[in-house]
Amino acid sequence: MRLRDLCFSYGDREVLRGVSLDVPRGKLVAIMGGSGSGKTTLMRLIGGQLQAQSGELTVCGRNLHGIGREELYTLRRRMSLLFQFGALFTDMSVFDNVAFLMREHTDLPESIIRDLVLMKLQAVGLRGTAAMMPKQLSGGMARRVALARAIALDPQLMMYDEPFTGLDPISLGVIGQLIRRLNDALGASSIVVTHDVQESLELVDYIYFLSEGKVVAQGTPEEIRASKDPWVHQFVWGESDGPVPFHYPAVPYEEALLGD
Amino acid sequence: MMLEGITAVFGGIGRGVVDAVWRLGFAARFLGMLLWLSGSCLRRFNLVMREIYFSGVLSLIIILVSGLFVGMVLGIQGYEILVRYGSESALGAMVALSLVRELGPVLAGLLFASRAGSAITAEIGLMKATEQLDAMDMMAVDPIARVVAPRFWGGVISMPLLAAMFSALGVLGGYIVGVVMIGTDPGSFWSQMQANVDFRQDIVNGVIKSAVFGLAVSWVAVFEGYDAEPTAEGVSRATTRTVVISSLAILGLDFILTSLMFRG
Amino acid sequence: MRRATIDIWVGIFVVAGLVALLFLSVRVGNLGASKLQNPYELSALFDNIGGLKVRAPVKSAGVVVGRVEAITLDSATYQAKVTFRMDDRFHFSRDTFATINTAGLLGEQYVGLEPGGDPDDLKPGETIKKTQSAIVLEKLISQFMFSSAEKGSSSNK
Structure with a gap:
């Protein structure tokens, strides 16, 4: 998958201003950046939910620009997006959630679907929850079920939208390990959108830093750790002030207080 | 100052109208899409x-109980009026005609809108708010075909059956009050009813009415759910709108259909 | 809720709905009552049909034997031409007398047939010759008033 000079804006608000990045086959790539830096938008562009105004976006050898609905759906069968909060179907049991794609897209008999679903649930360690409803699961478990659902049809491109947000350290570690293991087992390309630096540095093969709609830094985890770039330094070590200012742009403080 | 206020008011009205027309256009396009994508769910x-289970079977209790009581009230009121003219034998005809022609489809439709319609809107709206529809779309499963169309058709199929049950229970309610409690003659109750209720003119038209109402309510409900702002507040507003719009639509359509069917 | 349970409930629901429709059509409506066997047509000319409507019953000795099918104005004689669909089981003699009656004081109007003594029966499509028009209440009242007024004036002399 490759992106070249991708630009996108919601009305007047420019979100992406010329982003270029590559995700080679079998690699786990992280896209990092502060909140509002355009990470989620990027993900939606890759998934084809939004169309870029300019630039080139190729997924599995297909240019996504001006793609038709039919073609997009065919392409989407080969990719999978893990939503931030899992987005499990609340009106179905865990089993039916994982079986959903198999029932929609294949004509497999129910007995095979059952075996496959149990296999996927086993992979995320939640075979025991098959009969439960999503509302009975904790946040971390729901995300693991969503992961099992996402890999149901062995996608070639996995995308994770902030998979670590709002998890306790143990669940976080579990999800992280799962992402790594699944990527290697499926031989798929994976993109993790996150702002959890330490966890990602452990996991991924390559990192892109996104800020204000541009790639500001990139490199392997070792390169990033050693980076002297002030921006990367601030992000990695979580300093409150630096190239990314603490204050949202505003009129000078004194003026705001004294002026009328 | 005054003038500004007035322009603001008219500007608001104008924007409201434009917005309403815009939404109506989108709703029509949505219905077209929905029908186009209905093949797979059928x-x-x-x-x-x-x-059908969720919108029909679960609405059964309220429909049956309401039907029975409406019929019983019609029995009491009808008897009070008819007995003044010495024609209490026409009680059956009166109860049956008012139910089959008007009250059955309209009241069942209103109950259906507030019981099932609001539930459909809330469910679709919440699925949208929790990104379930987006997730489905990303899995190459069209949410309109998979989520919206079945709910639409479930409503369309349930509604005429519910209205028929409402009318039937209403007739029984009228019978209980008129014949069992007040004691008019059961023979004339039924025979007057049969003599006056025409199959084509009254019953078929009543069924057509209820089918039209079912279509209208289901359409409004799925559209409002799909179009809801994906927040808790947006979903609650959409649910309210479903009940209001579909109730108004039922009453308006009822007037149009009645004047087409029963004039002359 | 398991799928099988849903299926059963939906099945019950649909059956109940269809039963309600059947009840409305047959028991409440006239679908069951208006079932005429192999109907044939007869017609009759009336001077005045009053409030007779299409689908009103045709009765003989109180038994429904047919229904009014159509009402038109015969432009030659300016009489109302009423067409009936009759049940094949019942046939009437050629000199049958057709009247338009009212059920009760305010009830609906129906056509009454009184058979005469002719040995031949009316054939399908034939017209009944002997008819009596509907009684129009206003005419009746005005006749009564005029006649009593005449009586009053004659007794004054």
Whole structure:
């Protein structure tokens, strides 16, 4: 998958201003950046939910620009997006959630679907929850079920939208390990959108830093750790002030207080 | 200052109208899309079965109880009026005609809108708010075909059956009050009814009415759900709108259909 | 809720709905009552049909034997031409007398047939010759008033 000079804006608000990045086959790539830096938008562009105004976006050898609905759906069968909060179907049991794609897209008999679903649930360690409803699961478990659902049809491109947000350290570690293991087992390309630096540095093969709609830094985890770039330094070590200012742009403080 | 206020008011009205027309256009396009994508859900009928269960079977109690009571009230009131003219034998005809022609479809439709319509809107709206529809779309499963269409058809199928049950229970309610409690003659109750209620003119038209109402309510409900702002507040507003708009639509359509069917 | 349970409930629901429709059509409506066997047509000319409507019953000795099918104005004689659909089981003699009656004081109007003594029966499509028009209440009242007024004036002399 490759992106070249991708630009996108919601009305007047420019979100992406010329982003270029590559995700080679079998690699786990992280896209990092502060909140509002355009990470989620990027993900939606890759998934084809939004169309870029300019630039080139190729997924599995297909240019996504001006793609038709039919073609997009065919392409989407080969990719999978893990939503931030899992987005499990609340009106179905865990089993039916994982079986959903198999029932929609294949004509497999129910007995095979059952075996496959149990296999996927086993992979995320939640075979025991098959009969439960999503509302009975904790946040971390729901995300693991969503992961099992996402890999149901062995996608070639996995995308994770902030998979670590709002998890306790143990669940976080579990999800992280799962992402790594699944990527290697499926031989798929994976993109993790996150702002959890330490966890990602452990996991991924390559990192892109996104800020204000541009790639500001990139490199392997070792390169990033050693980076002297002030921006990367601030992000990695979580300093409150630096190239990314603490204050949202505003009129000078004194003026705001004294002026009328 | 005054002038500004007035322009603001008219500007608001103008924007409101434009917005309403815009939404109506989108709703029509949405219905077209929905019908176009209905093929797969009608082939996989168990999806529709599930929705018939939720919008039809679960509305059964309220429909049956309301029907019975409306029929009983009609029995009491009808008897009070008819007995003044010495024609209490026409009680059966009166109860049956008012139910089959008007009250059955309209009241069942209003109850259906507030019981099932609001539930459909809330469910679709919440699925949208929790990104379930987006997730489905990303999995190359069209949410309109998989989520919206079955709910729509479930409503369309349930509504005429519910209205028929409402009318039937209403007639029984009228019978209980008129014949069992007040003691008019059961023979003339039924025979007057049969002599005056025409199959084509009254019953078929009543069924057509209820089918039209079912279409209208289901359409409004799925559209409002799909179009809801994906927040808790947006979903609650959409649910309210479903009840208001579909109730108004039922009453308006009832007037149009009645004047087409029963004039002359 | 398991799928099988849903299926059963939906099945019950649909059956109940269809039963309600059947009840409305047959028991409440006239679908069951208006079932005429192999109907044939007869017609009759009336001077005045009053409030007779299409689908009103045709009765003989109180038994429904047919229904009014159509009402038109015969432009030659300016009489109302009423067409009936009759049940094949019942046939009437050629000199049958057709009247338009009212059920009760305010009830609906129906056509009454009184058979005469002719040995031949009316054939399908034939017209009944002997008819009596509907009684129009206003005419009746005005006749009564005029006649009593005449009586009053004659007794004054």
